[in-house]
Amino acid sequence: xxxxxxxxxxxxxxxxxxxxxxxxxxxxxxxxxxxxxxxxxxxxxxxxxxxxxxxxxxxxxxxxxxxxxxxxxxxxxxxxxxxxxxxxxxxxxxxxxxxxxxxxxxxxxxxxxxxxxxxxxxxxxxxxxxxxxxxxxxxxxxxxxxxxxxxxxxxxxxxxxxxxxxxxxxxxxxxxxxxxxxxxxxxxxxxxxxxxxxxxxxxxxxxxxxxxxxxxxxxxxxxxxxxxxxxxxxxxxxxxxxxxxxxxxxxxxxxxxxxxxxxxxxxxxxxxxxxxxxxxxxxxxxxxxxxxxxxxxxxxxxxxxxxxxxxxxxxxxxxxxxxxxxxxxxxxxxxxxxxxxxxxxxxxxxxxxxxxxxxxxxxxxxxxxxxxxxxxxxxxxxxxxxxxxxxxxxxxxxxxxxxxxxxxxxxxxxxxxxxxxxxxxxxxxxxxxxxxxxxxxxxxxxxxxxxxxxxxxxxxxxxxxxxxxxxxxxxxxxxxxxxxxxxxxxxxxxxxxxxxxxxxxxxxxxxxxxxx
Numbered sequence: 001x002x003x004x005x006x007x008x009x010x011x012x013x014x015x016x017x018x019x020x021x022x023x024x025x026x027x028x029x030x031x032x033x034x035x036x037x038x039x040x041x042x043x044x045x046x047x048x049x050x051x052x053x054x055x056x057x058x059x060x061x062x063x064x065x066x067x068x069x070x071x072x073x074x075x076x077x078x079x080x081x082x083x084x085x086x087x088x089x090x091x092x093x094x095x096x097x098x099x100x101x102x103x104x105x106x107x108x109x110x111x112x113x114x115x116x117x118x119x120x121x122x123x124x125x126x127x128x129x130x131x132x133x134x135x136x137x138x139x140x141x142x143x144x145x146x147x148x149x150x151x152x153x154x155x156x157x158x159x160x161x162x163x164x165x166x167x168x169x170x171x172x173x174x175x176x177x178x179x180x181x182x183x184x185x186x187x188x189x190x191x192x193x194x195x196x197x198x199x200x201x202x203x204x205x206x207x208x209x210x211x212x213x214x215x216x217x218x219x220x221x222x223x224x225x226x227x228x229x230x231x232x233x234x235x236x237x238x239x240x241x242x243x244x245x246x247x248x249x250x251x252x253x254x255x256x257x258x259x260x261x262x263x264x265x266x267x268x269x270x271x272x273x274x275x276x277x278x279x280x281x282x283x284x285x286x287x288x289x290x291x292x293x294x295x296x297x298x299x300x301x302x303x304x305x306x307x308x309x310x311x312x313x314x315x316x317x318x319x320x321x322x323x324x325x326x327x328x329x330x331x332x333x334x335x336x337x338x339x340x341x342x343x344x345x346x347x348x349x350x351x352x353x354x355x356x357x358x359x360x361x362x363x364x365x366x367x368x369x370x371x372x373x374x375x376x377x378x379x380x381x382x383x384x385x386x387x388x389x390x391x392x393x394x395x396x397x398x399x400x401x402x403x404x405x406x407x408x409x410x411x412x413x414x415x416x417x418x419x420x421x422x423x424x425x426x427x428x429x430x431x432x433x434x435x436x437x438x439x440x441x442x443x444x445x446x447x448x449x450x451x452x453x454x455x456x457x458x459x460x461x462x463x464x465x466x467x468x469x470x471x472x473x474x475x476x477x478x479x480x481x482x483x484x485x486x487x488x489x490x491x492x493x494x495x496x497x498x499x500x501x502x503x504x505x506x507x508x509x510x511x512x513x514x515x516x
Contacts, residue, residue: 052265056135058147059267062276065095066149086126098325100290107296109224111307112141143319154262160204162257163212168203169238170452172492175430175440176409177218178401191217198412198428199444221398222438225296229495232291241452292322346462350506355381361388365411365429366514372413373425374447377489380510382431383499389430396432424448439494447487454481463509477501480508
């Protein structure tokens with residue numbers, strides 16, 4: 001089924017810009033002179049664009065917690081909002097009492113009643129009335145207690161340059177992404193893209209159909225919820241790969257890109273205001289970003305549109321988590337991670353509830369990877385209701401695209417280059433859980449012991465002598481990995497983390513080597 005919503009612009013760009021600038025700001029704060037010089041340059045770049053003025057802004061006191069509203073749009077300063085669109089909206093909470101920066105996406109397809117305009121998607125409020133109407137709509141329909149302290153509106157043309165400036169991003173691509181755009185009114189009037197599944201390095205490449213911009217923009221064959229999750233993952237991958245030292249060394253170029261493509265509210269268009277914000281990031285421990293999921297419920301699509309909704313109770317619960325500071329003490333912070341995702345434990349026999357054996361499917365995949373250049377492992381167990389994607393039977397093909405575009409994707413053997421340019425053998429098996437909802441998980445192998453994705457495990461499980469590395473984002477495992485000599489293997493969860501932690505561990509524990 002195709003989601004009948006015209007594809008928007010690159011809503012990820014401003015998020016990634018913010019992630020880089022927030023970390024850069026924190027590192028710049030460690031050296032007063034260097035920080036002041038960089039802030040002066042940033043203010044100069046930002047001054048190209050007139051500041052945002054909105055009566056819905058509440059200017060914060062120095063050092064007080066702040067809530068930022070970040071908007072990704074194609075709006076240009078001086079143009080009427082009627083010609084502009086916003087693709088994504090992100091709330092960011094900065095608090096010196098918190099060990100994390102809390103972020104929460106507001107789905108663009110959220111059904112709301114826009115004051116003076118009626119029922120529509122929330123992103124229409126931006127087009128209908130700009131920042132003031134957008135904030136009033138959020139407060140009236142979603143978060144009544146929201147107080148926005150600053151707005152940052154970033155357009156998308158700088159995204160590719162920014163990704164290239166930091167050396168690209170190693171990304172765990174869950175499936176084959178393909179679309180050949182056709183002119184309207186064709187149902188394929190979406191951005192073109194051609195990216196294979198598997199762990200790989202995505203670059204800006206001048207907005208190439210094979211690059212990072214196409215990946216984070218993609219939406220036409222899944223939902224707003226899935227795309228938000230993909231964008232959040234991309235932020236996490238990028239942040240985890242680049243330490244503060246590297247970002248600081250490249251801060252001038254990154255800040256210039258941000259400044260040239262952003263419009264900030266008038267309260268942020270001074271050195272004092274930006275330094276105050278950077279100091280807040282530094283004191284709030286800007287090295288950690290915590291994602292708060294919006295409780296979106298997908299509604300049945302019509303020929304005209306697809307809405308998502310949320311209950312008031314669930315929205316308020318999410319808002320309270322967003323506003324609450326994360327304790328800084330190790331003991332208190334540890335409570336935020338569930339037992340199934342932390343610690344170093346030996347497990348005799350993992351639970352296999354909700355899983356089913358599929359040796360035939362795994363062996364079929366392995367047989368096609370005989371020339372992968374490394375030992376091939378596959379899991380004996382997969383999640384109930386899921387199946388391996390197999391190009392031979394075209395079971396994971398978008399019906400609006402030619403099967404030939406997927407001919408060698410499922411499974412896929414390929415080469416990946418590390419940071420020094422050395423090539424390593426790799427393979428990917430893709431497993432579909434729910435194609436309509438864009439839920440795919442995967443089996444990844446790389447002849448590379450230390451890929452960036454696996455730098456910081458949150459815990460381990462030892463099962464049958466095999467030491468599994470656990471990687472969590474909040475309360476759900478995103479990855480469970482295992483090293484075998486020079487080679488590394490892992491199970492990747494769906495973008496929305498639909499596979500429970502215990503099942504992720506059990507699937508990884510069931511990995512067996514294919515016979516030559």
